[in-house]
Amino acid sequence: MRLISTKSAKPGTILAQTIYNDNGQVLIKKGLLLTEKMLNRLLNQGITYIYIEDDLTGDIKIESALSEKLRKEATHAIKDIFFEIKNTGLYDRSYLLEKKGNQLTSVIERIINEIVENEESLSLLADIFVTDDYIFQHSLNVTIYSLAIGTEMQLSHKELSEIGLGAMLHDIGKIFLDQEILKKPNKLSDEEFEIVKSHTQLGFDFLRKNTNTPLVIAHCAYQHHERLDGSGYPRGLAGNAIHKYAKLISIADVFDAVTSNRVYRDAMLPHEGLEILYAGAVNLFEKEMVQAFKKSVAVYPKGLTVGLSDNREGIVVRQNKGLCDRPVIRIISENNNMVTEPYECDLSKAVNVMITSCHID
Structure with missing residues (x-):
């Protein structure tokens, strides 16, 4: 394909x-x-x-980041808890999160296990969803990416579990906002943007009142839009004043935001999203975490047509684990001429050859 x-x-x-x-x-x-x-x-x-389907790529199989069963269960769990919290009286909201917490924890544990056992680099392009409520798929995707970064950084299981819950609930404050503003298909006014920014405070206030939720989970909701240079919000925190989990989740949050399908703009390809992260790897994001993410994600996903620095063109057929920007390419043309017999070029071995372009037309 x-x-x-x-x-x-x-x-x-x-x-x-x-x-x-x-x-x-x-x-x-x-x-x-x-x-x-x-x-x-x-x-x-x-x-x-x-x-x-394509004659040149019929043998290429795309695997989802999560099993279909787990993705469905995770999406439903997020939707259920977000909807119930939104529609429940203020007094009962903390009780509801306590009641549903075990369900979320179970889902997160299974996601961790699937990521650890997965031998492929992470790609969510295979999971194509048409959705009216971006927040649910975004919350799950950010959880998957965050856990992939944490796994690559060899964080402890306890840390991964906390990061998973923090990532899953990082945008929970948005359920308390005017949904018409959140789903507005064009540019927000300054006033509307200030309203949207308040989701960090709203999420923090809600989560910290739940005594059974670690305070660090509330800080994930509070700080995931903070940036190393102090240019973020809501408090303009900088450097080590930002919690490690929030720094990590912010990378996953930005990457998923720019590479996800949205009605009002085209999604970027993974390598384009990664370029945004690298551009901010000094001032905005922790460089170590960006590098860990690069090792985890399929920068050039299988099935993507790429141009090489030696005037060859091919299709990505396999990933090299840990070298996610150096995949195996099926060469289909040389100097703009189709080859008679396609052959493979492993960029982990052809170190002088670079991917210079991507073609999706």
């Missing part, structure tokens, strides 16, 4: 990866011929990239 932009897909193209709604139900099943109506619907829902 090959990764292409939805805009460039033609009617009659065969979908290679199932597309789900935010309840985990099948929206468009893999193997179907895409019609013009289907493609327009996907574009209107903000789906930027899709996987299609």
Whole structure:
């Protein structure tokens, strides 16, 4: 299967990866011929990239970051607790979080286990969802990415469990905001942006009142928009004044925000999202954590067409664990001429060859 932009897909193209709604139900099943109506619907829902069947890539299989069963359970757990907290009276909210806490903890433990056991570099491009409520998928994705960073940094199991819960609840303050502002499809006014920024304080205030939730979890919600140079919010904290977990979650939060499908803008590819993190690796984000993230994530995911520095073009077929920007490429053209027999180039061995471009059209 090959990764292409939805805009460039033609009617009659065969979908290679199932597309789900935010309840985990099948929206468009893999193997179907895409019609013009289907493609327009996907574009209107903000789906930027899709996987299609392709003669050159029929043997390439894309694995989801989590098992389908666990992703469904995790999404439902997040939705259930967020909805119930939003619709419950103020007095009962802390009790509700206490009651649901074991469910979240169980889901986080299983996510940790799947990440540790997964031999592939992390890629969430395979998990394509059409959603009206970005916050639920975003909360899960940030949890997955945060735990991947923590695992690469060899943090203790206790730390991973706390990071997982902090990441899953980092945006819980948004459920107390005006949803019309959160879902506004165009640029926010200054006043609206200030309202959105208040989710950090609202999340902190809610979580710290729950005596069974470690205070550090509340600080994950409070500090995940703080930056090393003091340019973040809500308090403008800098350097070591920001908790380690919040620093880590902030990296996952930014990466998922720019690489996720949104109705009002195209998603970036992983290498573009990583460039944003590296640009801020001195002033905004902890360099060690950004490097750990790079080792965890598939910078160039399988099925992506790339151009090489020696005028060859190919398709990513495999990842090299720990060298996520040096995958194995199936060469399909040399100097703009299609090769008779495609062959592989392992960039972990061809050290003088660089990926110079990505093609999705």
